[in-house]
Amino acid sequence: DAMVIQNPRYQVTQFGKPVTLSCSQTLNHNVMYWYQQKSSQAPKLLFHYYDKDFNNEADTPDNFQSRRPNTSFCFLDIRSPGLGDAAMYLCATSREGQGDYEQYFGPGTRLTVT
């Protein structure tokens, strides 16, 4: 089945130790998104790639970076995680430009910062 895959599902890192979360998709969608979701809150968009074009939200901290080496993969790098970065990180994809604006979400990676 076509899907959005996130690895790992659970990640524990130490305060200040860089961490990378990964997302892959078999949907061949041209847009990929990263969201941060804290407990009992709606997902908050960090950035998205429209094809190879990177779009950063204005309030996304510089501590968060992203890479998209090809259509299928997208990575979220947190350079120096703080305790406030503990959250669920959701990857999503969509097929923009063809009238279909539904986003397909992965299962998420729950990040714990110790």
Added chain:
Amino acid sequence: AQSVTQLDSHVSVSEGTPVLLRCNYSSSYSPSLFWYVQHPNKGLQLLLKYTSAATLVKGINGFEAEFKKSETSFHLTKPSAHMSDAAEYFCVVSAYSGNTPLVFGKGTRLSVIA
């Protein structure tokens, strides 16, 4: 600009009784509207979407929603609640103009009592 207001942060129903989750939206364009469901520690799953076709939209698991332009509403309903419906529900709007990120409501937590 787009915005979404979910009128209830928490709704509690008895199993077998109807469910109503309320959502109002604001959009400068003809909107696309979505309802997503999120079970604990899971990603978001699309329940249904409205994209300027029929105003009564049927989704998965017996849910449906009606787009009412005059009331700027997109309420989610289900005739009979099941225990497995207990989850967080997000109403989401997207401008029908390409490459526009989704705007999420704050979510409604649905509890189902046996």
